[in-house]
Amino acid sequence: MFEELLQAPALASWLGLLAGLLAVYLLYSSWTFQDKQKNPPGPRPLPLLGNLHQLDLQWLDKSLFELSKRYGPVFTVYLGLKKVVVLAGCKTVRQALINHAEEFGDRETSPLFHDFSKGHGITFSNGDGWKEMRRFTLTTLRDFGMGKRLSEEKISEECHYLIEEFEKHKGKAFDNTTIISYAASNIISAIMFGKRFDFNDAVLPDMVKNDQETIRLSGSASIMIYDAFPMLGPWLKNWRDIMKNMENNKRHISQLINTLKETFNPDICRCFVDAFCTRKLSLEESDAQGVHYHDDNLVYSVMNLFAAGTDTTSNTLRWSLLLMAKYPQIQDRVQEELSRVVGDRQITMEDRRNLPYIDAVIHETQRFANIVPTSVTRSTSRDVTFQGYFIEKGTTVLPLLTSVLYDESEWETPNTFNPFHFLDKEGKFFRRDAFLPFSAGRRACLGEGLARMELFLFFTHLLQRFRFTPTPGMSEDQLDLTPVVGFTLSPLPHQLCARTDL
Template sequence: MEDLGFSLFSSPTTVVGAVVLLMILYLISVGSSSSEAGREPPGPKPLPLLGNLLQLDLQRPYKTLCQLSKKYGSIFTVYFGPKKVVVLSGYRTVKEALISYADEFGEREITPILEDISKGHGIVFSNGETWKEMRRFALTTLRDFGMGKRVAEEKILEECGHLIQTIENYKGEPFNTSCPVNYATSNIISSIAYGSRFEYDDPRFRNLVSRTNETIRITGSADIQLYNMFPRLVGWIKKRQVILKNVKMTKRDVKDLIKELKETLEPQTCRGLVDCFLIRKQKEEDSFTKDTQFTEENLIFSLTSLFSAGTDTTAATLRWGLLLMAKYPHIQDRVQEELARVIGSCKVQVEDRKNLPYTDAVIHEIQRLANIVPLSIPHRTSQDVTFQGYFIKKGTTVFPLLTSVLNDESEWESPHTFNPSHFLNKEGKFIKRDAFLPFSAGRRACLGEGLAKMELFLLFTSLMQRFRFTPPPGVTEDELDLTPAVGFTIPPSPHKLCAISRQ
């Protein structure tokens, strides 16, 4: 590739010839791709090499895709540069693909930047035996350490206390919700993974959280989108170098944490996920198991995936919740009235959820409107498949457009407004909605869904019991900005709130 690059720059004739050849090959592949196998999903006509790049908002591609779905339907094709992508839009289409065709749409698309980060290791960005074994292990271990059980509830409530104390220290003055909320959610997954939490002022912990948030944010930037389309042409871009540096430093810190746990490991007592992994790893080594997935690299990237997902998405959702309470004080009033009437001054527990229908509806509506992962994480077809009358080749990148599910106008009465009534019946009782899929669905659904739900409920209700959230002085509710930030996930744009103690 380096030789080709040199000749391209040294010979104008070769440049023209190479471009013409690439255009011909590209047009032939596009023109003949569906004639033999069947009808492919429609979509806007791509340009050679650039695809539909000029039509895409690379900062918020999910918005462009939603607009295109109105013209081309619930399943359509779009080209991110030379990369062909099939987009699934709307609740019924996304659900059918991920549930009824779970195997066909069940592989993970590993983009160039994700390959750079994990190299196929870990849970989230892997396929085949690595994914199957690591996901099975993580699910089993998370269940054993309390996902949905009392022990996890106790860890979350302990962290609630630390978060409340941190917010109390602001004494009602405006503060950025990002750091304290991120530290709290990071500590919950850390306590399950490592067996203990970190102090909020621990430099290593702060750096882990900061690098994680930065990496997730810039992974969704326009620069990295371009790198994913043309990895050999723009591999030099600064944001890619920042991500690689962050990954290197995080690997170093995680290795140190694993080493510390390994030195004090007692096989009869598992303190957390790392201990369980190390014990299993030793057993497989002792039995000379071939092709074991219990390797250091898989442990490191499973931990970083859990830490990233457990930190970023839950924290972003909770931050959206606090912002929405400040923007809509009448809804905050009703939540706090219900909590006072049902719970009083007692600590909220998970079992209280069934007696708090309005609060539960508000939390679900926060998740729906927050729309944290609008594109989902890209999938890939594991085989040729005919879906809704369209032929999709094996290895095709697929975007299940979650934002189109959470805002499906045929499923939600007022999809673009904050309306807790979406989850309440006429009697004021909580109701489940089929189109509520913030954690995706099928084989690749979020494995920490149960833990995340518990965290959101306990953290949100504990904060609502203790504080009233308001805009900073001089800012009205109407002036609070609900524009999402840009990133792989979409938290609120940077803002400050006041937390007025109610006790």
Template sequence: MAIVEGLLMQATSTGVLLGAVVLLVVVYLLFAGSFKEEPNEPPGPKPLPLLGNLLELDLDRPHESLCKIAKTYGSVFKVYFGSKKVVVLAGYKTVKQALVNYAEEFGEREINQVFKFAENHGILFSNGENWKEMRRFALSNLRDFGMGKKDSEEKIIEEIQYLKEVFESFEGKPFDTTRPMNYAVSNIISSIVYGSRFEYSDPQFKEMVNRANENVRLGGSASIRVFNMIPWIGPFLKSRRTLLSNGEKNRNQVRELIRGLKETLTPGERRGFVDSFLLRKQSDEDSGLKNSRFNDRNLVTTVINLFVAGTDTTSTTLRWGMLLMAKYPHIQDLVQNEIDKTIEGRQPVVEDRKNLPYTDAVVHEIQRLSNIVPMSLPHTTSCDVHFNGFFIKKGTTVYPLLTSVLRDENEWESPHTFNPQHFLDKQGRFVKKDAFMPFSAGRRICLGESLAKMELFLFFASLMQHFRFTPPPGVSEDQLDLTGVVGITLNPSPHTLCAVKRT
């Protein structure tokens, strides 16, 4: 067992992880079930005993492996992650049909092992009536606090000024954009959730943001994917212990923030989402309502869901945007020329978007190519489903392969290259594309979509207006790596950029 533990502790690549799994065959076979096939199931590659199709999957980049398998088996197919059966949906038409036309059937969330602690609390990893009530309450209150409206625009513009100061402090020298970008975007959702922003130097805020982003990275790592298949190896995995430790520290910090807001709560005056939840909780208690879903655990979990989802996806997309501008300076030229000509030095506002079609197209193309949630979060079927001529049993895990939508060769002229013309007509006007689905679709579509769109445009346009992004000295545009690092989201590989102030 010491040998096995050593291997698992050192597992940093797919090859080593699979080697460790093979060593566990004798023990795990006692628990592994057979690959039970249902009549008229989707096709897929033949699984091996215990391993399933793992030898055909790159656990560091599973979305790429699944796209390759789709070329052989079509837009609806099955694969086995170990002994676990997963149905994969590929291509725009199939994914949209499932998530929109069969929204109820494909609308449940899978709660895998790594997120069991949050099962049926909050929004992201909840189902049934709890999910419906928490999502409805969150959406209603986020809108009340200005999500996608003028109030949010003012908060974003205020935050942009702080971010510009940080970028300027590097005086054109190379720096890692990760933390300042995360802090800036985190402050937008924080101001909506808590009613106020944090200073970037606040150690509590920095720790909370950094831990949340580390959990997003580790939560989709190869070691955790193996843990989800073989849960009893969890105690041997450093990544699992880190996830648990970070999660508990974040929950404790959120509880402290909520406690402070509760002590200063004034009926009739709502500073943010937490106040609204606390007032609703108090109302349910005063009326004697039993089994109210407005309880402490749902509040903490929902706040963490909003904080993480409201930070990582937007900040990651913006970091991809800065990297792509440095890699493709001719596109950066066109964006900056359009902004300079149209805005003439004043602060960009949301209303400018309709007069900045090329900039808007570039923002959309950044979202499309960066492909930051390539496999979405996994779904499960809520009932037996007959879909596209196949039978899918109730409770089956389903991966809507969003990368196959955003890079569908039937929908995009050059799906694997950065091409803003995807969103422009021959006259240079912005055009919407049905296959643009970075926020997913259907019942589980991102509830912060309107806020994210506003943030992306305002942050990007403002940064382009004030800075020229270039590779570090001695690094050419061609050397900038667009491979990405897979976690729950797809992040740029570690890099530095220069943000040179424009005059």
């Protein structure tokens, strides 16, 4: 009789539903039990939803920052069924990422991160493959002059192309997004492919557009929901668009790599791709490291570096010009210092030590713009007790960079654009512990040295040549500093005048 009842479709459905609810209840109870026993505190989650109903997914960093004021610098939230430990405040983030670099050094293998690189490349991989690719990439970037004279020459050359593009507008208002992105991408392209692209090249605009859209969509609410419930992916337009963009850029980069392979000469190293192929050739199949030098690691490493090398640098530079137009009195001081110290001659990296105010303005732009507010999530590589809380191996960890760059205990006026955050009483530049726009520890930005050089040279070359103002009829107060929220924060679409007649 009981078996017959179970075969009844309606009753079977109800029993299935009851079983599901029981499973959710047991899971919810286990959450509560674990929170009381060993986990960091946090808001009480709901079954299935976790804490999604308590978070503003459009402004996730701000929501988490507010929660940190209630629950402390180490707390737990649930994004659906996914447990996330949030680290907030300068002291806590530095302690975790620097003093416990090994424990907090893995990358979270979220559904979206897996989609990006399938476990290959540099940014979204772990284990021995990641270690080898990171070592190789750092060595190769240094060999190609990252932070040295060779890179300086390439950037200075690109500055002249960028200035020419600005001059074409003859002081009239224009949107500088595209050409700044192309200039930044050309620096990383010179290292990756041994060439720069003309601004009218057919490939460059497509790759930059794809990356920009992917980075914007990656911070959308629907993609956060996808990470919590990956089965929804095919039904989400944003996810489908991201996959299309990734495939397009993979195709472009594979073609560029194949073209370089056709003329590869192990005795002449032209670029990162050549260095990878040479390394692969030099390692015997029996070498333990040789297994990591395969085409997937090459393609995805180049994709990772191209996207990262374009987006954050170009966005920071766009913020810097917008802030100069917004605060003309700060622009006055920048140009006065440039005129007094450099004059009309070519600017070099050697000049930075004699331009403390400009150095402070660039650093403050990075702090204020807060380009990567939630950092790239990490995962604990082993069980760890941190600040008295037990965090299990494999737990997703979110170092909240907003809480570092806007930490009220570290910055005198955190919500104000204030270059004096980086100047002492004598007007000399000094760096602060709470300045972590490149993150820290094992997963800190590989290209920090290159990015710092690009920002200084692009910014000073442009300010040496142009005065940046709002469009005619618009006041400085009308310039909007509200960001476009994606995985990174970029300025709203806007136009500025680059004038030489003032």
